[in-house]
Structures are given as structure tokens and as C-alpha cells.
Amino acid sequence: MxxxxxxxxxxxxxxxxxxxxxxxxxxxxxxxxxxxxxxxxxxxxxxxLNLSLFTNFGSRFPEQAGLKAALVGTLSLMAVVIPVSMFIGICSAIYLEEYAVKNKWTAFIEMNISNLAGVPSVVFGLLGLTVFSRALFLGNSILAAGLTMSVLILPIIIVASQEAIRSVPDNLREASYGMGATKWQTITQVIMPSSIGSILTGSILSFSRAIGETAPLIVLGIPVIIQFLPTGPLSTFTALPMQIYDWAKRPQPEFADVASAGIIVLLVILVTMNAFAIYFRNKAMKKLQN
Amino acid sequence: MTLIKDRKEKIGLHVMKNENWKKPVYETNGLNVWYGTSHALKNIDLTINEKEVTAIIGPSGCGKSTYLKTLNRMVETARDVHISGNVTFMGNAILGKAMPVELLRSKVGMVFQKPNPFPKSIYENVAFGPRIHGIRNKVMLDVIVEDSLRKAALWDEVKDRLHKSAYGLSGGQQQRLCIARCLAIDPEVILMDEPTSALDPVSTHKVEELIATIKNDVTIAIVTHNMQQASRISDRTAFFLNGEIVECDRTSTLFSTPEDSRTNDYINGRFG
Incomplete structure (x- = not known):
């Protein structure tokens, strides 16, 4: 050798x-x-992690501090974010993919939407402060924060939905148009059933991001310790990441434990949502494959 | 201009001579199609007669698919398409704003090169057309689905799994399902764009048999690159070359005694 x-x-x-x-x-x-x-x-x-964590409001005594207001606040926030962002996001994606003529302008718009997905969340907070809080007089309400969060995750939802819609093979569109279906019929009967799984996956992942975002809430001036539950969309509120952030920065070491408990709750919510996302994705894949 | 007129007269005479008992379904006069600057179809004059199989043959890029897609205006989905000329379907102009495409396509079905069933059940695939045209009645849909599948010679193979996914069928079965899906809207014409080119010989044979039976009910225009297939299944054949019609005649005549030397060269495999 x-x-x-x-x-x-x-x-x-x-x-x-x-x-x-x-x-x-x-x-x-x-x-x-x-x-x-x-x-x-x-x-x-x-x-x-005991029942009092969920039934108590925030407190300056660590042993009494709970995240009732924050949990309800986060859920209320999502009640605004989910419908608003999904409706606008999916509609925009359908328009861009199915209706809009492909030219320089739509390419420019699409490029900007993708770039918006990478803009730091604090910038969206400033946008929300200017537009929703000040110009539309929504203050630091659930609606103002919900709309801000919706704008923050819209680019992600639009891009994910566009990709899902684009992945529907063109020959299915041809088949549908060839039968005399209108664009709307093709979208509802052919394109949506084949892409809704991936759209939901992308949307749910972006909702997780909205749940965890803190910076825009700080910019909007969302309070931390409140002793009441929100009464409506115009009521002020606090949210889980705000509450955790506040606990974490307090000097007493006992608050670190409360913050950890809060983080566990937040993580459980996030993991559950991601599990749903994976479930929908698998279901959609199966439907397209068999 | 004189050239177009000449050809028109030639084909017109031809129709009178051989097929004066046939009613034309599609009449094309001076059809031109451009993709951007490329002139895909040049002054096409062609008549497709009722309840006949018209085969369109020619080498790749000769415009045969473009012509077929003009007949249900699917050609307009491509970018930068420009069309001029006149196409009538059962006496009505179809180009431009003359007729909504949805109306035209509810009378003209299309079968594509690659089988393209929807990711739905076999039943839902066939019921798709009637549903989008407003039929909601369950009993009526059941009747249409069974009838269409029977006409497409697929009923016996799928009757036990109507509600299973269409993707579980073989390629040939999928293509016959696509034909059944077309039949379900009770079309006047079915346009077929190389329907067997993705199929094995046995499946191809089944699709050809199917064409032979359904031509009693519907008019068929079929694009094929397979000359044997054209000669087996069609009544009339049009030979396209570089965007023009070289010759159009009864299939038996065109294949045995073509008038144009280019037709002769093509059907004898000297080019294409």
C-alpha cells in the first residue's frame, strides 16, 4: 500500500x-x-405553583402575589389579536397570491412585508403608541395593545399564509377554473382546504410570539399591578410577560420564585399552542399526501 | 388578407364536401395568439364539429395546446397574452367580454396532461362541478356522481370507496376520474390536453376506449403528440406546425393521403 x-x-x-x-x-x-x-x-x-397564584392579583408581598389579572389580560389580548390578525393576514395573503397582478409594485409590497417581519418589536410599540393610543385615543387599553400586537405579527402571518397558498399545486387551480368555478369558489373550495393547515400553523406560532412580547406593552405604558379584571376592550390590563418582567426586577429574592412560576405558566401556554400548530400541520400534510 | 380568405374557402369547401350533415360546435376564424412578442398562433381557421373527436397533432411548440386552451380561454391565465380573431362556441362569440369565462367553462370541460384530482374524496371530486354550479340536493348529486362515474367506466372500480381519497387511485384511474368530473357538469365539449401522456399503455388503452364511448354524448377536441392515438380515436385531425394549420381533414384521409408534403413527413416520423 x-x-x-x-x-x-x-x-x-x-x-x-x-x-x-x-x-x-x-x-x-x-x-x-x-x-x-x-x-x-x-x-x-x-x-x-399553587391555586393562589391563579386567584390572587399582583401584590407587593411575594407570598400573596398572583397572576390572575395578567392571565386574564393575556387571554383578553389574544381575543383581540387572533381574529384581527388572522382576518387581515389571510385576506392580504389571498389578495397578493390569487388576485393581485404580478408586477413591480406587488413585488415591492411583498418585499416590504417580509422586511417588516424583521423589524424590532419596540418599533411596533412606538407605532401603536402614535396611532392607536394617541391618534385614536385608545390609551393603554386592551384594544390598543391588541391592535399593536396584531400589526406586529401581521407580516409573519401574511408571509406564512402566502407560502401555504403558493404551495397548492397550480394544476388544482386549473382543474377548478376549468370547471367554470369563479375565483372565490376556487379559493374557498380548493385553495383554502389545502392550505388552511399550514396557515394555522404559521398563525399559531405568531400568536405565541404575541403572547411573549413585552417591549410594545412597555412602550404603550401597560400597568403592572392592577387590582381588577378588565371590563371590556377599552379597559386597561396587564399581561403575563409584563407581570413576569416586573417580578423579575424586584429586589426581594422571593419574587424570583414567583417570576419562575409565572414563566412556567407562560411556557405551558406556549408549548400547548405549538403542539396545536404541529397537530394542524401534520393533519394538513396527511390530507395533501394520501 | 387574401391568403386567409383562400384558406377559409378551402376549409369551408372541405366541410361542405365531407361533413355537411355535421353541426359545428366551435368555429375559429383568423385567430392569432401572442405570448409577449412571440406569435404562437397565426391566422387559425378551424371548425370543430358536434359529437366528433377532433385530434390536434404537431411537434412540440407548434401551438396545439395554446389553441386548445383558447377554446376555454385558459390561455389567458398566462402572462402577457394577446388574442385577436374570432372564436364562436355554438354560435356565440367567446373572446373578450363577449361571454363570461365561467359560463363558457360550465359547458366546456377540460382534461389535463397530468391527472389533477382534488385532495378530496372520489365522490367530492365528481360532485365538485355540480356543486359550484349550484346543485345542493343530495339525491340529485348522488345520481350525477354515479351516472358520471358509470360513463367514465370507473363506477365498478370505485363504488365501494366513493368516500375515500382520490389520491388512493392509480394514475389511469385518476385520469378517468378527471374525465368523470368533467362529465358531471354535462358539458357540450371536453377538451383534452395530451390526456394519456403521463399514463402507462394499459391505462392509455382504457382512456381511449372511454373516449370512443363518450363521443356519442359529447364533442371532444384532443391534443396528442401520439400519431397512432390520433389515427385510432379521432374522426378528424388538424396538423399544426409553427403556429399555423398545415392541414385539416378526415383522419383516414389525412393519414393515408395527406395533401401537404410537411404533413406527410411528420406522420411518417421524418421530423418532430
Whole structure:
């Protein structure tokens, strides 16, 4: 055997195993970090996960502090965000994909929508403050925050819905138009049934983002400790991430445990929503495949 | 201009000579289609007669699919399409604003190259057309679905799994389902764009048999790159080349004694 070749081959094999270790360590590092996070939060927070956490309002005494107002606030916020953002988002996506003529202008609009998805959330907070809070006199109400959050996640929903609609094969559109169906009939009977799974997946993931966002709420001046439940869309409120943020920055160490308990609640909500998203995606995939 | 007139007279005479008992379904006069600047169809004059199979043959890029898609105006879905000339369907002009495409297509079905059933059940696929045209009655839909599947010679194969996904069918069955889906709207004409090119020989044979039976009820215009198929199933054949009609005649005549030397060369496999 050629000695030179042997050395070269060995060198390649060594390089290969080094790379394997490098990649392995990189992903392992992430898992370790997540494990640390979960352990830290779990150890601190589990003790505070009792009924009083859900039935008490915020308090300056850590042992009495609860997230009743924040939980109801977050749910009320989502009651505005989900219908508003889904309606506008899906309608825009349908218009851009099915109705709009493909030209420079629509390409420009689409590029801007994609770019908006990357704009920092605090900027959307300022937008909400200017437009919804001040110009439309909505103040720091659920409606103002809900509309701001809707605008924040709209680009994500539009892009996800556009991709879902685009992935419906053109030959299904041809089949439908070829039978004399109108555009609207084709959209409701052919395109939506095939794409609604992916649209829901994208939407739910963006709702998770809206639930976790804090920056726009701070800009809008959402209060932290309130002793009442919101009475309507124009009532003020507080939300889970705001509440957690407030607890986390308090000096008493006991508040760290309450914050951890809050984080657990938030994570449970997020994981549940993501599970729904995965469920819808699998269902949609199955429908398209079999 | 004189050239168009000449050809018109030639084809007109031709119709009188051979098929004066047939009623024309589609009449095309001086049809031109451009994609952007490329002139895809040049002064096409062609008549498609009732309850006949008209085959359109020609090499790739000769405009045969474009012509077929003009007949139900699917050609307009492409970008930057420009059409001039006159096409009538059962005596009514169809181009431009003369007729809503939805109305035209409710009388003209289309079968595509690749079977394209919807990701729905077999039943829902066939019921799709009647439903979008406003039929809601369950009993009526059941009758239409069974009738259409029987006409498409698919009923016996699928009657036990009507509510299973159409994607579970074989390619050939899917294509016959697409034909059944067309038949369900009770069309005057079915346009077929190379309907067997994605199928195996056995499935192709079944589709050809099906065409032979349904031509008693509907007019068929079929684009095919397969000359044997054209000669087997069609009554009349039009030969397209570079966007023009070279020759159009009874299939037996066109294949045995073509008038134009280019037709002769093409059907004998010297080009294309």
C-alpha cells in the first residue's frame, strides 16, 4: 500500500471525526442550556405553583402575589389579536397570491412585508403608541395593545399564509377554473382546504410570539399591578410577560420564585399552542399526501 | 388578407364536401395568439364539429395546446397574452367580454396532461362541478356522481370507496376520474390536453376506449403528440406546425393521403 495515500486518508478521517465532535458539541451545548433554564425555573417556581397564584392579583408581598389579572389580560389580548390578525393576514395573503397582478409594485409590497417581519418589536410599540393610543385615543387599553400586537405579527402571518397558498399545486387551480368555478369558489373550495393547515400553523406560532412580547406593552405604558379584571376592550390590563418582567426586577429574592412560576405558566401556554400548530400541520400534510 | 380568405374557402369547401350533415360546435376564424412578442398562433381557421373527436397533432411548440386552451380561454391565465380573431362556441362569440369565462367553462370541460384530482374524496371530486354550479340536493348529486362515474367506466372500480381519497387511485384511474368530473357538469365539449401522456399503455388503452364511448354524448377536441392515438380515436385531425394549420381533414384521409408534403413527413416520423 502507498504510504502517502495512507497518510492522506488518515488525515481526512481525522478531520471528519473532529467535525463530528464540533457539530455534536454545538447541539449538545444548546440542550445543556435549555436543561439549565428548565431546571432553574422549575426548582424556583414549582413551589409557588399553587391555586393562589391563579386567584390572587399582583401584590407587593411575594407570598400573596398572583397572576390572575395578567392571565386574564393575556387571554383578553389574544381575543383581540387572533381574529384581527388572522382576518387581515389571510385576506392580504389571498389578495397578493390569487388576485393581485404580478408586477413591480406587488413585488415591492411583498418585499416590504417580509422586511417588516424583521423589524424590532419596540418599533411596533412606538407605532401603536402614535396611532392607536394617541391618534385614536385608545390609551393603554386592551384594544390598543391588541391592535399593536396584531400589526406586529401581521407580516409573519401574511408571509406564512402566502407560502401555504403558493404551495397548492397550480394544476388544482386549473382543474377548478376549468370547471367554470369563479375565483372565490376556487379559493374557498380548493385553495383554502389545502392550505388552511399550514396557515394555522404559521398563525399559531405568531400568536405565541404575541403572547411573549413585552417591549410594545412597555412602550404603550401597560400597568403592572392592577387590582381588577378588565371590563371590556377599552379597559386597561396587564399581561403575563409584563407581570413576569416586573417580578423579575424586584429586589426581594422571593419574587424570583414567583417570576419562575409565572414563566412556567407562560411556557405551558406556549408549548400547548405549538403542539396545536404541529397537530394542524401534520393533519394538513396527511390530507395533501394520501 | 387574401391568403386567409383562400384558406377559409378551402376549409369551408372541405366541410361542405365531407361533413355537411355535421353541426359545428366551435368555429375559429383568423385567430392569432401572442405570448409577449412571440406569435404562437397565426391566422387559425378551424371548425370543430358536434359529437366528433377532433385530434390536434404537431411537434412540440407548434401551438396545439395554446389553441386548445383558447377554446376555454385558459390561455389567458398566462402572462402577457394577446388574442385577436374570432372564436364562436355554438354560435356565440367567446373572446373578450363577449361571454363570461365561467359560463363558457360550465359547458366546456377540460382534461389535463397530468391527472389533477382534488385532495378530496372520489365522490367530492365528481360532485365538485355540480356543486359550484349550484346543485345542493343530495339525491340529485348522488345520481350525477354515479351516472358520471358509470360513463367514465370507473363506477365498478370505485363504488365501494366513493368516500375515500382520490389520491388512493392509480394514475389511469385518476385520469378517468378527471374525465368523470368533467362529465358531471354535462358539458357540450371536453377538451383534452395530451390526456394519456403521463399514463402507462394499459391505462392509455382504457382512456381511449372511454373516449370512443363518450363521443356519442359529447364533442371532444384532443391534443396528442401520439400519431397512432390520433389515427385510432379521432374522426378528424388538424396538423399544426409553427403556429399555423398545415392541414385539416378526415383522419383516414389525412393519414393515408395527406395533401401537404410537411404533413406527410411528420406522420411518417421524418421530423418532430
Amino acid at each position: 502507498d504510504n502517502n495515500l495512507l497518510i492522506k486518508t488518515n488525515r481526512r478521517i481525522v478531520k471528519d471525526s473532529i467535525m463530528k465532535w464540533l457539530f455534536g458539541t454545538a447541539s449538545f451545548l444548546l440542550i445543556v442550556l435549555i436543561a439549565f433554564l428548565f431546571y432553574g425555573i422549575g426548582a424556583d417556581g414549582v413551589g409557588r
